[in-house]
Amino acid sequence: MKFSSLSTIKSVLAAGLLVSAAFAQAQSANxxxxxxxxxxxxxxxxxxxxxxxxxxxxxxxxxxxxxxxxxxxxxxxxxxxxxxxxxxxxxxxxxxxxxxxxxxxxxxxxxxxxxEKFRSVFITTQKDINKLEDLKGHTFTFGSESSTSGHLMPRSFMLAAKINPDTDLKRIAFSGQHDSTVAAVAGGKVDAGALNISVWEKLVAEKKVDPAVVRVFYTTPGYYDxxxxxxxxxxxxxxxxxxxxxxxxxxxxxxxxxxxxxxxxxxxxxxxxxxxxxxxxxxxxxxxxxx
Missing domain, CATH: 3.40.190.10 (Periplasmic binding protein-like II)
Structure with missing residues (x-):
């Protein structure tokens, strides 16, 4: 009798676990x-x-x-x-x-x-900016502070060119977004900026920026992004x-x-x-x- 009761309890518990598992799976699916x-x-x-x-x-x-x-x-x-x-x-x-x-x-x-080989572009409207070293004394905008292609890697390549953004530039800003960087440069708010090459190419293709006015003067080597x-x-x-x-x-x-x-x-x-x-x-x- 006790054995039978114990078997019944085990069966009920097992069934309960199966129902719970099925319910959890249904919750996940839904x-x-x-x-x-x-x-x-x-x-x-x-x-x-x-x-x-x-x-x-x-x-x-x-x-x-x-x-x-x-x-x-x-x-x-x-x-x-x-x-x-x-x-x-x-x-x-x-x-x-x-x-x-x-x-x-x-x-x-x-x-x-x-x-695998992503890149950043540096853009400007200024005729006297043609290489990274020319940025000295100019105003500049990155994208977001946490952006790989809009801040970290551009800063890294600037430092490699012996340009310290914090001391060698007249002023630096953070636009927050790649398209905002283009708008800031095109609108004359800053002399130059850096952004994701993919967004740049998209804006050019959509004719939202004139590459004859806002031009790329430096493209970085590739990196993982x-x-x-x-x-x-x-x-x-x-x-x-x-x-x-x-x-x-x-x-x-x-x-x-x-x-x-x-x-x-x-x-x-x-x-x-x-x-x-x-x-x-x-x-x-x-x-x-x-x-």
């Missing part, structure tokens, strides 16, 4: 996957770029995908670490910051092929689904091409944290990485 991005362009532009990708990811991972804008670069780091969002489009420097802040609990999944990152403790199956979804995008497919054109990607490739050691070293050398 949950919302939250995505964000560093605000290197205007919020409306980021939303526009993400919409087709979000719709695509919904089908691939079986969850509702929502884009959650953040106010600044630092907020994107905190949002991922504090589980306010599940995946973030980071620049190389913000990834390094997130990795540092989380004690290595952030994993980069994929990057665009273009991000943007990636899509998640928390390291994310479910392994979901990580794989996300990675596979990005890697499956094919520009020969018209629907995929729309997504990739908006992301300014020829294809997505796997990436790893080790790819960003040079960014981390540059940040430390420039005194920009706070531990």
């Amino acid at each position: 949950g919302v996957f939250r995505v964000s991005a560093i605000p290197d362009e205007s919020p409306t532009e980021l939303q526009r770029k993400f919409k087709p990708l979000g719709d695509y990811l919904e089908k691939k991972i079986g969850m509702k995908v929502e884009f959650t804008p953040v106010t600044d670069y630092a907020a994107s780091v905190e949002a991922l670490i504090n589980k306010k969002v599940d995946m973030v489009w980071f620049g190389g420097f913000t990834f390094v910051q997130a990795k540092e802040r989380s004690k290595n609990q952030v994993t980069p999944l994929v990057q665009r092929a273009e991000d 943007y990636n899509w990152s998640v928390r390291t403790d994310m479910n392994a199956d979901l990580k794989k689904k996300l990675t596979d979804a990005f890697l499956a995008l094919d520009p020969k497919n018209p629907q995929d091409k729309v997504i990739m054109d908006l992301q300014r990607a020829s294809k997505f490739i796997p990436t790893r944290a080790e790819n960003y050691t040079a960014i981390e070293a540059a940040a430390q050398n420039a005194g920009l990485l706070k531990k």
Whole structure:
């Protein structure tokens, strides 16, 4: 009798665990996957770029995908670490910051092929500025303080050319966004600025800037930059689904091409944290990485 009762209790408990597991799985399946991005362009532009990708990811991972804008670069780091969002489009420097802040609990999944050798451009309207050394005594704007392509790497290359932005320039500013940097230079608010080459080429293609008036006078060598990152403790199956979804995008497919054109990607490739050691070293050398 006791044996029978014990068996019944075990059966009930086992059934309960199965129901709980099924319920948790249902909750996950019916949950919302939250995505964000560093605000290197205007919020409306980021939303526009993400919409087709979000719709695509919904089908691939079986969850509702929502884009959650953040106010600044630092907020994107905190949002991922504090589980306010599940995946973030980071620049190389913000990834390094997130990795540092989380004690290595952030994993980069994929990057665009273009991000293996990303570049920054320096722009000006001034006839007497033709190389980095000519910036001495001029006014200048970076993008966001936490931007890889709009601040960290431009600063690094300036220092390599023996130009210290803090002491050799008349004044430096931070526009906050790449397109705002172009607007500041074009509008005469500063003599020169540095930004992401991808945004520059997009603005030129869309005829939002006249390259005959605002011209590129220096293009940096290539470096690793943007990636899509998640928390390291994310479910392994979901990580794989996300990675596979990005890697499956094919520009020969018209629907995929729309997504990739908006992301300014020829294809997505796997990436790893080790790819960003040079960014981390540059940040430390420039005194920009706070531990």
